[in-house]
Amino acid sequence: MSGGTNPQLGADGRLVHLLTLEGLPAATIVSILDTAEPFASIGERDVKKVPLLRGKAVFNLFFENSTRTRTTFEIAAKRLSADVINLNIGASSTSKGETLLDTIDNLVAMNADMFIVRHAQSGAPHLIASHLAATGKPHVHVVNAGDGRHGHPTQGLLDLYTIRHYKHDFRALSVAIVGDVLHSRVARSLIHGLTTLGTPDVRVIGPQTLMPARVEALGVSVHHDMREGLAGCDVVVMLRLQSERMKGALLPSSGEYFKHYGLTPEKLALAKHDAIVMHPGPMNRGVEIDSAVADGARSVILPQVTFGIAVRMAVMSMIAGA
Amino acid sequence: MGAHADPPGVNLPDAEAALAALAERMRAGVAHDAAFVGIYSGGAWLAERLASLVPGNHAVGYIDVSFYRDDYAKKGLKAGARRSELPFDVAGASIVLIDDVLYTGRSTRAAINELFDYGRPAAIELAVLVDRGGRELPIEPTYTGVRVACARALSIVLSRAADGALALGVEPAGAP
16 A cells, blocks of 8 residues: 555645554654654643644544553543544444444534544454545544554554654664564554664564464564574563454463563563563563563553553644644 | 845845844843743744843743644644743743744744643743734734844745854745
């Protein structure tokens, strides 16, 4: 996806939706990260609000539950002065048989300005964006807040922001992404972002059963041994073991998983001495990460959460003004 | 900057001479402990220079008004927004807001709104290097370096050389 076929970009190249990091030009990604920087200071002020989206109606459409992601989008939209409407779709219209696009048409009829969409089906936000274009509503914007196994672009962007904040230059970094890559839309978005920004060494580490087929095609090296995979890296991104998504026996037990792929101080010692540790949350202590690492000096897991608000403010203010 | 001096339509003064005149006027009126807050980017350079030219103990801050502009709905978010830095307590402070060119008054309005989101200042004054008239809001500077008449089609821009010397130039209006 690039150029004219990329529905995320308007005719003038400006970002109008955020659907995926795949195919998004490096300049656009850098511009989002740059824009997030001044937003990061808004949270430290007396009045944690700027007036950019005053009077805009932002609908949180979570077809799949995620209290944390929904909350961070809600905070970001409110800090931009937007009105936020949370719809717990799982419990409402769709259970009465309404189609996704009928739900969208109804909300557009209520003068929605932006949809933040979380959906179990890959491509749902893309479908909504195409529908808005086809029905002559180009002023309504869509942000993908996680779709199936496909992507979670704002999480990818906040991971990139965090890495840039601590490590500055992507072109000199080794980044290891560890764990359940198979089920992880976070990993997919981050890999696309890292390769687009020229990261020379991106590694994925995990058991064969949790690796997507042909993952090497994304430009990463694959490791099944933590010792080999973590050696000399600058950034360790731990993924959550998504037990709720696992059908069938992909793993012997979580204890066995921790033994091989859990990040302990001993395993972290193989990375560079100043390597940072990230996790998209919510984390399973004692399953993919040891508490001594999660709470340790090299963990930047809580700064990730803070940066996530700034990154979402940047995305929303860029697309709503396009 | 792509700016060139003295094209038809404007007679540009020397920026350093205008700065000296502005500093002279501020010496007579500015509170000893007033904080100087420059609007990015030209106003930020001026705030630094004025803090040493105007006697007193002046904290220096910087403000980027991108998130408070009134043309967001029309033009979108400008790329290159910077973090506002106000390293003093805005509540109760005497503040001199500093900008390079005062024109419509819209940036000043945005800056005042932003300052109030940090706290309630005791007073805000406005110092500008160049006043080119053309106000669209009821805003007047407290201190002015120089007044200039300028064709609407042109923007007056301040630039800073590597050695810190300031210069005024013009660009077609609407250039980024």
